[in-house]
Amino acid sequence: MSQAQNLFLLLTLFLLFSLLSLATSEQNGDFQTLNTKFNPKIPLPPLRTLSSSKRFEGSSDLVKLKYHMGPVLSSPINIYLIWYGNWARPHKQLIKDFLLSISDTTAPHPSVSDWWKTVSLYTDQTGANISRTVSIAGEYSDLRYSNGKHLTRLSIQDVIATAVRSKPFPVDHRKGIYLVLTSDDVTMDEYCRAVCGFHYFTFPSKVGYTLPYAWVGNSGTQCPEVCAYPFAVPEYMAGGGPGKLSPPNGNVGVDGMVSVIAHELAELSSNPLVNAWYAGEDPTAPTEIGDLCEGLYGTGGGGGYIGEVMKDKDGRTFNVNGLRNRKFLVQWVWSPILNACAGPNAVDLN
Numbered sequence: 001m002s003q004a005q006n007l008f009l010l011l012t013l014f015l016l017f018s019l020l021s022l023a024t025s026e027q028n029g030d031f032q033t034l035n036t037k038f039n040p041k042i043p044l045p046p047l048r049t050l051s052s053s054k055r056f057e058g059s060s061d062l063v064k065l066k067y068h069m070g071p072v073l074s075s076p077i078n079i080y081l082i083w084y085g086n087w088a089r090p091h092k093q094l095i096k097d098f099l100l101s102i103s104d105t106t107a108p109h110p111s112v113s114d115w116w117k118t119v120s121l122y123t124d125q126t127g128a129n130i131s132r133t134v135s136i137a138g139e140y141s142d143l144r145y146s147n148g149k150h151l152t153r154l155s156i157q158d159v160i161a162t163a164v165r166s167k168p169f170p171v172d173h174r175k176g177i178y179l180v181l182t183s184d185d186v187t188m189d190e191y192c193r194a195v196c197g198f199h200y201f202t203f204p205s206k207v208g209y210t211l212p213y214a215w216v217g218n219s220g221t222q223c224p225e226v227c228a229y230p231f232a233v234p235e236y237m238a239g240g241g242p243g244k245l246s247p248p249n250g251n252v253g254v255d256g257m258v259s260v261i262a263h264e265l266a267e268l269s270s271n272p273l274v275n276a277w278y279a280g281e282d283p284t285a286p287t288e289i290g291d292l293c294e295g296l297y298g299t300g301g302g303g304g305y306i307g308e309v310m311k312d313k314d315g316r317t318f319n320v321n322g323l324r325n326r327k328f329l330v331q332w333v334w335s336p337i338l339n340a341c342a343g344p345n346a347v348d349l350n
């Protein structure tokens with residue numbers, strides 16, 4: 001993103017924020033970078049001011065998630081998938097099965113759909129909830145790496161522009177969200193160091209419309225210990241501790257992507273134009289409903305421990321069921337009702 005655009009965005013967001021925020025609270029967002037997934041290399045910050053003694057993990061009076069008057073994704077959500085680079089069919093199927101599981105009510109509890117229920121509790125100022133209906137509306141394969149093997153936050157928008165210009169991949173500016181998934185040989189600015197995925201919206205000057213989108217990369221060969229944690233662990237943790245966990249579908253990179261995709265989708269839906277649900281005083285570095293529960297997958301989690309999760313008979317780790325007997329490990333999200341991180345695999349400690 002150019003300086004000028006950056007400044008413009010900053011000013012716009014600042015103005016919006018100043019106008020809309022009703023009360024200020026103590027600074028509580030300075031420990032998170034924009035839309036990052038938990039990076040175990042960075043020591044856990046005092047954010048997890050969060051008590052760990054509670055039934056509901058992460059509950060804290062210090063977390064001030066606020067609604068900033070913008071829309072949430074309340075219409076049935078149409079996901080447009082952009083497969084950038086070299087993708088194997090079974091890996092694509094795994095990700096699609098996860099996405100299709102969000103609306104699937106046939107899977108046994110705790111299910112992906114149960115997990116999304118927490119996300120659907122968020123409403124906008126008209127009282128409309130985030131939709132529980134999520135479908136894959138289109139797919140586009142960018143086999144030739146149209147913008148090269150290194151992408152930036154700005155060139156991602158060119159990738160989306162290329163895809164929506166192709167027929168029959170439409171511009172769906174009413175219900176569409178665009179998910180750019182890059183293969184493991186594609187690098188991204190700050191990838192592995194600060195981000196595993198992010199979400200934002202396109203600029204009319206680039207794509208012709210303001211379209212909410214998210215990017216998630218396959219970290220399998222670049223930094224699984226950062227972006228596919230806990231299926232890979234950093235060197236320094238390999239000795240002590242529980243070590244790495246076995247991924248539910250046997251693929252460290254892609255199983256790791258599923259939780260990042262879940263994180264980004266939850267945030268994209270509750271904060272699609274970055275003016276709805278987030279905590280922190282700085283709208284350019286919002287702490288969103290996924291960020292608040294980074295690295296937490298079950299009861300008792302926190303401080304580097306992922307919490308109580310399940311294992312199948314082959315020792316593969318998961319916490320939710322999906323369609324076609326799939327199992328996935330997805331991080332929890334912040335519940336606006338419990339004021340704490342929540343997930344369907346919570347163990348009742350009472």
Ligand SMILES: *[C@@H]1O[C@H](CO)[C@@H](O)[C@H](O)[C@H]1NC(C)=O
Pocket residue numbers: 120121122123129336337
């Ligand atoms: C909509 O959100 C409200 C407020 O969080 C919640 O009480 C209600 O159960 C939600 N409705 C649905 C259909 O999820």
